Amino acid sequence: MIIDCHGHYTTAPQELTTFRDAQIAALKDPVQTPSRASLRISDDQIRDSLEGAQLKLQRERGTDVTIFSPRASTMAHHIGKEATSIEWSQICNDLIARVVDLYPKNFVGVCMLPQSPGVPPANSARELERCVKDLGFIGANLNPDPSGGHWTAPPLTDKHWYPLYEKLVELDVPAMVHVSSSCNANFHATGAHYINADTTAFMQFIQGDLFKDFPTLRLIIPHGGGAVPYHWGRYRGLAQDMKRPPLDTHVMKNVFFDTCVYHQPGIDLLLKVIPVENILFGSEMVGAVRGIDPTTGQFYDDTKRYIESSALSATDKTRIFEGNAFRVFPRLRAKLAAA
Numbered sequence: 001m002i003i004d005c006h007g008h009y010t011t012a013p014q015e016l017t018t019f020r021d022a023q024i025a026a027l028k029d030p031v032q033t034p035s036r037a038s039l040r041i042s043d044d045q046i047r048d049s050l051e052g053a054q055l056k057l058q059r060e061r062g063t064d065v066t067i068f069s070p071r072a073s074t075m076a077h078h079i080g081k082e083a084t085s086i087e088w089s090q091i092c093n094d095l096i097a098r099v100v101d102l103y104p105k106n107f108v109g110v111c112m113l114p115q116s117p118g119v120p121p122a123n124s125a126r127e128l129e130r131c132v133k134d135l136g137f138i139g140a141n142l143n144p145d146p147s148g149g150h151w152t153a154p155p156l157t158d159k160h161w162y163p164l165y166e167k168l169v170e171l172d173v174p175a176m177v178h179v180s181s182s183c184n185a186n187f188h189a190t191g192a193h194y195i196n197a198d199t200t201a202f203m204q205f206i207q208g209d210l211f212k213d214f215p216t217l218r219l220i221i222p223h224g225g226g227a228v229p230y231h232w233g234r235y236r237g238l239a240q241d242m243k244r245p246p247l248d249t250h251v252m253k254n255v256f257f258d259t260c261v262y263h264q265p266g267i268d269l270l271l272k273v274i275p276v277e278n279i280l281f282g283s284e285m286v287g288a289v290r291g292i293d294p295t296t297g298q299f300y301d302d303t304k305r306y307i308e309s310s311a312l313s314a315t316d317k318t319r320i321f322e323g324n325a326f327r328v329f330p331r332l333r334a335k336l337a338a339a
């Protein structure tokens with residue numbers, strides 16, 4: 001079985017965007033406030049939005065199931081107030097639940113959280129619990145920077161975040177550390193802000209003692225761990241200089257990287273540097289990079305090809321494609337069995 005741990009509903013029907021545009025317009029002009037009842041998306045629209053995109057690519061590439069969450073770039077937690085994010089999160093998460101209901105063999109749900117700058121992360125615990133207990137989701141996306149590129153929140157290792165980690169541990173679900181759009185012109189969203197955040201989160205984990213306090217918490221750093229694998233010697237050396245424990249005992253029992261790295265040499269480096277048990281297969285399709293690499297004639301984000309072409313043993317490839325995902329997402333097996 002090939003489990004893609006990283007997919008977003010980037011192809012949701014236009015009605016969703018129209019609702020969001022009205023919700024944002026209403027922040028300045030409350031007369032434009034859209035009613036939730038005005039957002040109507042039919043099952044056929046959902047099917048149409050997936051059949052020619054994610055489902056087609058699953059079939060063509062030979063992957064089985066995608067762990068699927070709302071579009072990351074449109075979480076945009078920096079927009080509006082907490083109530084804005086609560087409504088938007090509930091709508092987006094409910095839509096993911098409908099996708100999973102229609103295609104339970106192809107998709108398993110992961111939620112976005114109703115984060116908002118300056119608002120305690122504890123306030124997101126309720127929506128997390130609703131998504132796991134009522135909608136059957138198996139994880140969450142946690143935005144380390146709800147300000148959208150200005151980094152006004154404390155580091156992920158700060159006690160500010162602990163109530164949310166307590167809920168993740170209680171529910172036994174992992175979180176993917178995933179920023180959203182950037183409203184800082186210095187940082188292109190998917191080209192800089194995402195990779196910055198992945199790298200930043202890892203360094204925070206080295207500096208802090210988060211996993212001493214939460215030994216069973218599991219966090220996924222997407223996009224191949226940002227710059228971390230390439231600079232692995234730097235991070236090991238920094239940990240050593242800072243008198244922190246070695247990375248294999250201090251961070252890597254709790255942190256996992258996906259394979260959303262869009263060329264063979266990058267994947268080869270990831271697989272060589274990072275222990276196999278810390279790597280989950282992911283493609284983030286249909287997502288950040290949608291084109292075809294002219295040097296290979298294949299889609300950049302067809303990451304299954306890179307794993308298959310790597311020098312790993314068949315056993316290790318199976319761990320990356322399947323085994324590690326079941327370990328990191330303990331609720332996954334029951335969901336797939338039910339499907």
Ligand SMILES: [Zn+2]
Pocket residue numbers: 006008072178222284287
């Ligand atoms: Zn993503």
